Amino acid sequence: MKIVFERKKCIGCGSCQALCPQYWEITKDERAHLKDSEKNPKTGNEEIEVEEVGCIQEAADSCPVECIYIIKKPDAKA
Numbered sequence: 001m002k003i004v005f006e007r008k009k010c011i012g013c014g015s016c017q018a019l020c021p022q023y024w025e026i027t028k029d030e031r032a033h034l035k036d037s038e039k040n041p042k043t044g045n046e047e048i049e050v051e052e053v054g055c056i057q058e059a060a061d062s063c064p065v066e067c068i069y070i071i072k073k074p075d076a077k078a
C-alpha cells in the first residue's frame, strides 16, 4: 500500500513520532517527516510504499489535521 503525507498541512504536534518513530520524525522546521519517503514533485507530498501499514495506522488515526493518507491498492497479484 501507499502512504501519502500532505506535509504542508502538518502542525508538528509530534503525535505520529510518539506513536510510530520507525517512520516519523519531527524535523528542524517543526513538521513531521516520513522517513525514507520520496517527495512528489507535483504535489509536494511525501510518499512511500509499504508492505504492512503497522503503526502508521495509529499515526494516521491520531493526526489532528488528518494529513496522513493510507491508500490500499487493489491486490495486484489477483
Ligand code: SF4
Binding pocket: 009, 010, 011, 012, 013, 014, 015, 016, 017, 031, 032, 059, 062, 063, 064, 065, 066, 067, 068
Ligand atoms: S500527527 Fe499529523 S500534525 Fe502531528 S506531527 Fe504528525 S503529521 Fe504532523
